[in-house]
Amino acid sequence: MRRRLRTQLPLFLLLAGFTAVNLTPIIWGFLTSLKQPVDAFAVPPEWIFQPTLTFHAQVWFEKGFGAFLVNSVVISVCTVLTSVSVGTMAAYGLARLSSRTSRGLLFGLLAMRMFPHILLAIPFFVLAKTLGLINTYLAMILALVAINQPFTIWLMRSFFVDVPHELYEAASIDGCNAWQVFSRVALPVVRPGLWVTALFSLLLAYNEFLFALVLTGPDTKTLPVAIAEYGGEDINYWSLSAAAAVGIMLPIVMFMMLLQRHLVRGLALGAVKG
Amino acid sequence: MVYPLGYAIYLSLFNYDLGNGAHDFIGFGNYGALLAEQRFWNSLDRTVAIVLAAVGLEFGLGLAIAYGLYRLTFGVRTLNLLLFLPNIVTPVVAALFLRWIFMGRWGLIAGTLIGWGIFPPDFLGDPDWARATVILADAWQFTPFMIMVLYAGLNTVDQSQIEAAQIDGAGVWTLLFRIMMPAIQPLIVFVLAIRLMDAFRFFDTIYVMTGGGPGSATETITLYTYALAFRLLQVGKACALGVLTLLFVALLTALMIRFVYRRERGAF
Numbered sequence: 136m137r138r139r140l141r142t143q144l145p146l147f148l149l150l151a152g153f154t155a156v157n158l159t160p161i162i163w164g165f166l167t168s169l170k171q172p173v174d175a176f177a178v179p180p181e182w183i184f185q186p187t188l189t190f191h192a193q194v195w196f197e198k199g200f201g202a203f204l205v206n207s208v209v210i211s212v213c214t215v216l217t218s219v220s221v222g223t224m225a226a227y228g229l230a231r232l233s234s235r236t237s238r239g240l241l242f243g244l245l246a247m248r249m250f251p252h253i254l255l256a257i258p259f260f261v262l263a264k265t266l267g268l269i270n271t272y273l274a275m276i277l278a279l280v281a282i283n284q285p286f287t288i289w290l291m292r293s294f295f296v297d298v299p300h301e302l303y304e305a306a307s308i309d310g311c312n313a314w315q316v317f318s319r320v321a322l323p324v325v326r327p328g329l330w331v332t333a334l335f336s337l338l339l340a341y342n343e344f345l346f347a348l349v350l351t352g353p354d355t356k357t358l359p360v361a362i363a364e365y366g367g368e369d370i371n372y373w374s375l376s377a378a379a380a381v382g383i384m385l386p387i388v389m390f391m392m393l394l395q396r397h398l399v400r401g402l403a404l405g406a407v408k409g
Numbered sequence: 410m411v412y413p414l415g416y417a418i419y420l421s422l423f424n425y426d427l428g429n430g431a432h433d434f435i436g437f438g439n440y441g442a443l444l445a446e447q448r449f450w451n452s453l454d455r456t457v458a459i460v461l462a463a464v465g466l467e468f469g470l471g472l473a474i475a476y477g478l479y480r481l482t483f484g485v486r487t488l489n490l491l492l493f494l495p496n497i498v499t500p501v502v503a504a505l506f507l508r509w510i511f512m513g514r515w516g517l518i519a520g521t522l523i524g525w526g527i528f529p530p531d532f533l534g535d536p537d538w539a540r541a542t543v544i545l546a547d548a549w550q551f552t553p554f555m556i557m558v559l560y561a562g563l564n565t566v567d568q569s570q571i572e573a574a575q576i577d578g579a580g581v582w583t584l585l586f587r588i589m590m591p592a593i594q595p596l597i598v599f600v601l602a603i604r605l606m607d608a609f610r611f612f613d614t615i616y617v618m619t620g621g622g623p624g625s626a627t628e629t630i631t632l633y634t635y636a637l638a639f640r641l642l643q644v645g646k647a648c649a650l651g652v653l654t655l656l657f658v659a660l661l662t663a664l665m666i667r668f669v670y671r672r673e674r675g676a677f
Contacts, residue, residue, distance in 0.1 A: 143481065143482055143483070146477055146480060146481055147481060147483070147484060149477065150474065150477050150478065150481060150488055151484075151488065153474065153492075154488055154491050154492055157491075157492060157494075157495060157549070157552075157553075158491060158494065158495075159510070159517070160495075160503070160506040160507055160509070160510050160549070161494060161495070161498065161506060163506065163509060163510060163517050164502075164505070164506040164509060167509055250414070250610075250655060251609060251610040251630075251631060251634070251651055251654045251655055251658065252610050252612070252631075253610065253612065253631050253634045253635055253638075253647075253651055253654075254414070254417055254634070254648070254651030254652065254654065254655055255414070255417070256635075256638075257417060257420070257634075257638050257644060257647055257648055257651065258414075258416040258417045258420065258648070260638075260639075261416070261420065261644060262416065338497065341499065342499040342500060342501075344499075344500060344501050344612070344613040344616075345612050345613065345635075349639065358499070359499055359500075359501040359502070359613075360501075362501055362502060362505065363501050363616070363617050373509070376505065377505075377509070380502045380505045380506065383499055383502050384498050384499060384502050387497060387498075387499065388494065388497055388498065391497050392490070
């Protein structure tokens with residue numbers, strides 16, 4: 136026991152130390168958001184100071200981040216609903232097709248994963264401009280669904296493949312038609328997988344920057360674009376942009392923490408099975 | 410998905426300029442212009458260097474940490490969760506956080522060093538340091554992903570194999586390199602392939618942290634494409650550049666997939 140402790144404790148301290156270093160940028164950003172400019176620019180940096188919530192309030196109430204949050208939420212939720220429902224059906228189809236037929240399609244999907252997004256952003260932009268869809272939710276949602284789709288299909292398929300074939304056969308013998316086999320039998324079985332897929336889609340949609348930068352306008356700007364415009368340049372706004380940054384991070388991090396177990400399992404599953 | 414790609418290829422054959430409204434067919438003119446251009450080769454070199462360094466760092470670190478977590482008997486759940494955080498944070502926000510760490514003079518590192526009486530280099534302003542910083546930034550965000558996947562992989566290794574090796578007197582590192590890594594080799598290749606593909610289109614962090622600067626020290630292919638399309642408005646040329654990137658990444662991935670398939674035929 137003693138010997139085990141002697142190897143375990145340094146290992147733990149090493150890993151905990153790495154974790155601490157790893158989290159420093161996040162903690163530091165959080166502290167900056169609570170600082171008055173005087174404290175934010177102190178050299179050497181201050182770890183202890185009089186905290187203030189002024190900037191958090193200012194970001195949300197005066198600088199219009201509330202509206203950007205609404206944009207982000209509308210776009211994310213619509214993207215998740217569309218891509219998960221389409222992806223689930225496609226994945227079910229692929230999982231039930233003979234492996235030779237579906238293999239080509241699956242490789243095609245994987246190939247799409249490696250597209251440089253910038254290559255798609257340009258035609259999307261030109262198309263959206265021609266159709267007058269710039270600065271609409273629709274353009275952004277369609278673009279996000281398109282880039283997200285290969286991933287949702289791929290992941291959902293790995294869950295459907297796990298369902299034993301006998302289950303489907305039993306259902307159709309009992310008189311289910313094709314649609315009922317899908318909705319009454321297959322869907323309930325893969326419900327945990329559905330959650331995982333929805334979570335990842337949400338993460339992608341909420342965090343997406345390049346397409347949002349190109350396709351949104353003043354009325355549909357999402358949080359990442361807003362903060363990038365804000366935070367970068369003017370050094371006087373440090374505390375303000377830190378508050379905004381923390382504000383963007385908190386909802387998604389809290390959401391993910393709550394659903395952490397699903398997330399980790401899904402990641403492991405998706406990656407191991409690929 | 411296929412339509413925009415086709416449209417991009419189609420556009421890449423035109424001298425299509427949103428600025429002056431030009432729209433004429435020039436065949437492979439854009440490709441020729443790009444291949445003759447020093448800026449293209451520079452950005453390609455830079456991208457390859459940054460991607461290889463970042464992915465290498467992520468893999469080395471990720472494997473070490475994952476193995477550490479695997480050997481650890483307590484507190485693993487909590488550490489795992491905390492370690493994963495940087496991967497969830499919106500990339501743009503992460504880039505801002507990192508800016509505040511690395512910024513010259515007022516950043517956390519520079520400020521602390523000044524406090525100790527050391528005058529630090531300008532991490533984002535000096536070309537070499539800026540490149541190193543960008544690599545670190547990518548590693549910060551994506552090492553957690555490596556850790557998570559490799560940790561999951563290590564846990565799938567057959568326990569009896571490990572015990573047998575231990576009885577034969579294998580040490581901690583022999584166990585990792587001789588038994589466990591070969592066992593999860595397909596997973597390793599897969600995760601490296603995924604990271605390579607993703608790192609190639611790495612955009613948000615560099616855009617926010619350095620904007621490709623100073624000068625063009627951190628201008629990767631993606632940033633160059635963006636500049637061509639949305640700053641210089643040369644859409645046709647930008648599309649051509651995108652297509653070239655795609656071909657390059659596809660080639661790389663095809664090589665990796667072949668490599669996996671030689672070993673692991675029954676993977677699907």
